[in-house]
Amino acid sequence: xxxxLLGPPGAGKGTQAKRLSALLGLxxxxxxxxxxxxxxxxxDLAREVRSYMERGAYVPDALTITAxxxxxxxxxxxxxxxLDGFPRTLPQAAALDGWLVERGRQVDRVLYITAPAEVLxxxxxxxxxxxxxxxxxNLSTRLPKRDMVCDIEGAPxxxxxxxxxxxxRFRLQTYLRQTQPLVDYYRSAGxxxxxxxxxxxxxVTARIDxxxxxxxxxxx
Ligand code: AMP
Numbered sequence: 001x002x003x004x005l006l007g008p009p010g011a012g013k014g015t016q017a018k019r020l021s022a023l024l025g026l027x028x029x030x031x032x033x034x035x036x037x038x039x040x041x042x043x044d045l046a047r048e049v050r051s052y053m054e055r056g057a058y059v060p061d062a063l064t065i066t067a068x069x070x071x072x073x074x075x076x077x078x079x080x081x082x083l084d085g086f087p088r089t090l091p092q093a094a095a096l097d098g099w100l101v102e103r104g105r106q107v108d109r110v111l112y113i114t115a116p117a118e119v120l121x122x123x124x125x126x127x128x129x130x131x132x133x134x135x136x137x138n139l140s141t142r143l144p145k146r147d148m149v150c151d152i153e154g155a156p157x158x159x160x161x162x163x164x165x166x167x168x169r170f171r172l173q174t175y176l177r178q179t180q181p182l183v184d185y186y187r188s189a190g191x192x193x194x195x196x197x198x199x200x201x202x203x204v205t206a207r208i209d210x211x212x213x214x215x216x217x218x219x220x
Contacts, residue, residue, distance in 0.1 A: 001024065001026065001080045001108045001109065001212065001213075002080050002081055002083075002100065002105060002106065002107050002108050002109075003020070003026070003080070003081070003082045003083065003107075003108060003109045003110075003111065003212065004083045004086075004087070004096075004107055004109070004110045004111070004186070005017050005082065005083065005084045005085075005110075005111050005113065006110050006111065006112045006113070006179070006182060006183070006186070006192075007111075007112055007113035007114055007115075007197065008114070008115070008117075008120055008172060008175045008176075008179075009120065009124060009168070009171050009172065009175065010115065010119070010120035010121070010123040010124040010127075010168075011113040011114060011115050011120065011197040012113050012115075012197045012204065013084050013085065013111075013113055014030060014084055014134075014136055015136060016111070016113065016204070016205070016208055017030065017082045017084040018135075019205070020082055020208070020212065021082050023209075023214060024080070024082070024212065024214070026077075026079070026080045026081055026082050027074075027076045027077050027081050027082070028081075028082045028084060029068065029071050029072060029077065029081050029082065029083050029084065029086070030084040030085050030086075030134070031064060031067065031068050031083075031084070031085040031086040031088075032084075032085045033134055034067050034068065034071060035049050035053060035059060035067070036053075036134075039053070045063075048063070049063070053162055054161060054162060055162075055167070055170070056162050056167040056168070056170040056171040056174065057170075057174065058088060058089065058174060058178060061089055061091045061092055061095075064086065064088075064092060065091075065092055065095045065096075068083070068086045068092075068096075069095070069096075069099050072099070080108075083096075087182060088175075088178060088179045088182070089178050089179065089182075090181055090182065090185060093182055093185055093186075107186070107189075107191055108191070109191060109193060109211060109212060110186040110191045110192050110193065111193050111195055111208055111211060111212075112183055112186070112192050112193065112194050112195065113195045113197040113204070114194065114195070114196065114197055114198075115196070115197040115198040116198060117172060119197075119198045120172065121165070121168060121169070121172070122140075123138065123141075124163050124168050125163075125165065125168075126138045126139040126140045126141070127139075127159070127160070127163055128148070128157040128158065128159055129157065129158060129159075129160060130150035130152065130153050130155050130157055130158075131155055131156075131157075131158050132150065132153040132155045133150065133152050133153050133155075135150055135151070135152055135153075137150075137157060144157060193207075193208075193211040195207050195208055195211075
């Protein structure tokens with residue numbers, strides 16, 4: 001199954017994608033993680049990506065599309081994938097569709113996770129991540145077992161530099177302008193499943209599991 005997770009920063013896409021990835025046995029492909037993996041390199045590509053990311057601006061489509069489609073070409077994504085953070089623009093969505101159609105495939109489901117702006121800002125403000133495995137913790141809702149250290153990797157947790165309040169506001173505006181149009185694009189294709197990401201975690205999880213067939217639709 002080819003699944004796209006769509007929604008603003010802080011809605012819970014990454015958390016759900018990681019969980020579904022383990023349950024469905026599909027790779028979690030997060031465009032932000034692909035970019036973060038090369039950020040520290042001293043190459044022209046890394047410098048260019050860095051110049052956009054540190055402002056909270058979108059990396060240009062051509063570069064982003066190449067990075068993600070290259071990743072989706074690896075053998076582990078042949079049976080499906082969970083895309084998190086891509087597509088974010090209409091040209092990216094069209095490129096993904098074209099690439100899949102050439103391979104006799106399609107986007108099967110788009111999980112659109114939303115939450116009110118104030119919930120998003122508050123969540124991101126408390127967010128700390130593991131620089132090794134990218135597991136996301138939260139100072140108010142999901143603390144690590146040991147003080148500021150990743151449960152899985154034991155690495156010291158960090159705040160992402162693009163999660164300072166000013167940059168977060170800019171990222172949300174960019175999302176509304178550039179990514180919100182994808183909601184109609186996928187809705188009119190009949191692929192969109194809307195999920196209220198401000199509901200308690202078990203409700204969000206149950207709704208998502210039903211929508212991807214992990215539990216039957218009539219299970220409560
Ligand atoms: P994320 O981890 O998904 O919030 O992404 C972090 C940053 O990576 C974004 O603020 C953008 O600068 C860049 N980025 C990630 N995915 C995309 C995309 N699909 N299109 C453009 N830029 C992206």
